[in-house]
Amino acid sequence: MLRIKGLLTAIICTIFLSQTGTAEAAILKRENLEKTGIVYWDKRSNEKLAALTFDDGPHPKYTKQILNILKDESVKATFFPIGSKLAKYSGIAERIALEGHEIGNHTMNHVYLYHTKKEEMKLEILQAEEQIRALQPLGPKYFRPPGGILDWQAFHIAAKEGYKIIMWSWNQDPEDWSAPGSQVIASRVIKNIQNGDIILLHDGGGNRKQTVSALKMIIPALKKKGYRFVTVSEMLNAK
C-alpha cells in the first residue's frame, strides 16, 4: 500500500519536475533514479531481508531504549541522525557505532532542502559528515534527505560527495511520527512486509514511546515470518 507520505513525496518531486528542465525532470523519476545505482527505496530479492532505519535522533531517552531492544534481539539497524544532535548526545552517538549499527547523513540541522540554497545545502551535508566520520571513519556514506524530499539539487550534491541516497520502501512508512498507537505502527509494518524492505521509523524528533513499544512487536513478528534484519549495507550487498 502506498502510504500518504510516499504520495506526498511523489507529489513534491513532481512539482520539482515541472520547475526543472527536461533532462533534469527525466532523471528525477524513480525508475531513472534507481538505474543510477545511487538512489534506493528498497532492494527486492528472493531473500527475506528487512532493514530497520531510525531517523532524527539521537534522543537521550528513546534512542537508548531502541538500542537496548536491538541488542536484546541481536539486530543491527541503520540510523539517520541529525548532525547537531550527534554532537549534543555524543555518548549515545558513540554507542550506536560501537554496537555495530550504521549511521547515515540526514543533514546537520534537518533542513528541508527545497528551501535551501546550494552552498548551504552542501554545508549541511558536509558538517553532518564530519560528525559521522568521527564515529564511522570507514563509511559507508549514505544520505537520506529530510522529509524524503529529493530534488535535483539534493541528488546532485549528495551524489557528487560520494553518497548513496537511501529513501524507504513506500509500503514501509508506518507514520510513527503521527503517534497512531504502537499496535497500529507495528501492524502496518508487519502486514505490509516484503523482501528487501527499508522500514522507516523515528528515534528522535518528538515523543517516540509508541515507536519503542511497536519495535518490541515488530522484531519478533518478522523473525517469526522468517525475516532477517540487516543494515542498509548488508541489504545493498545482498544478491
Ligand SMILES: [Zn+2]
Ligand atoms: Zn528526518
